[in-house]
């Protein structure tokens with residue numbers, strides 16, 4: 291189970307959950323994607339947004355079962371939609387520490403999937419906390435611009451806090467998104483990430499590509515919208531990285547320049 295997380299907005303969390311999820315499904319893995327963002331971008335991007343749809347909201351509120359809320363959206367790919375009451379959960383006042391475990395408890399022992407990906411909202415509130423407490427691993431998308439590096443210290447502090455509370459490590463993976471290979475700044479961001487996250491930066495950077503930005507508007511993944519585009523190639527390669535745990539090493543980078 292992997293939480294796709296970064297409290298910074300617009301770094302490619304949803305784009306990554308959607309296309310990485312479909313890439314893994316196309317490789318024959320059984321995938322569940324969870325839309326944990328009240329904006330419901332993942333649900334919409336998969337063309338699955340419906341009115342009065344029960345989703346992860348009612349599941350977490352204890353008013354529906356997993357079977358009630360899960361929808362099959364592609365071969366091998368299931369979706370737990372956001373649902374219209376997800377915003378309420380972000381502002382939940384009661385429940386104390388238990389508020390953080392609603393997702394973990396609601397999912398129980400979901401054994402039917404090879405991979406579960408959670409698209410988190412751009413905040414570090416209760417919903418993000420629920421994702422972290424349910425997952426052993428996080429995937430952190432980082433866009434190749436200067437401000438992307440700034441929020442990372444805060445994100446790391448959140449992880450450390452959770453690790454201390456739970457007394458277990460959360461494995462962190464980093465994926466570079468919106469990458470411009472010819473921009474010096476993007477390469478600098480990549481080098482800084484390698485310094486800070488040795489052995490954790492996945493090999494494939496996701497290049498900036500117009501098709502990736504356009505495809506959700508058609509309710510399509512990149513493999514349906516433009517199967518031969520850079521975006522499709524990159525997310526296919528990223529799926530292999532995730533599955534094989536392929537990361538960049540500093541030595542490789544000094545050759546690649």
Ligand SMILES: Nc1ncnc2c1ncn2[C@@H]1O[C@H](COP(=O)(O)OP(=O)(O)OP(=O)(O)O)[C@@H](O)[C@H]1O
Pocket residue numbers: 298299300301302303304305306327331410411412467468469496497498499500502503504
């Ligand atoms: N590699 C890319 N190339 C071009 N556009 C991209 C790429 N990745 C994401 N985008 C576009 O950038 C915008 C933000 O991406 P996305 O919605 O995936 O980020 P997010 O982190 O989920 O945002 P939020 O924090 O609002 O949930 C979207 O319009 C998306 O289509």
Ligand SMILES: [Mg+2]
Pocket residue numbers: 303304305327331409410411
């Ligand atoms: Mg998003």
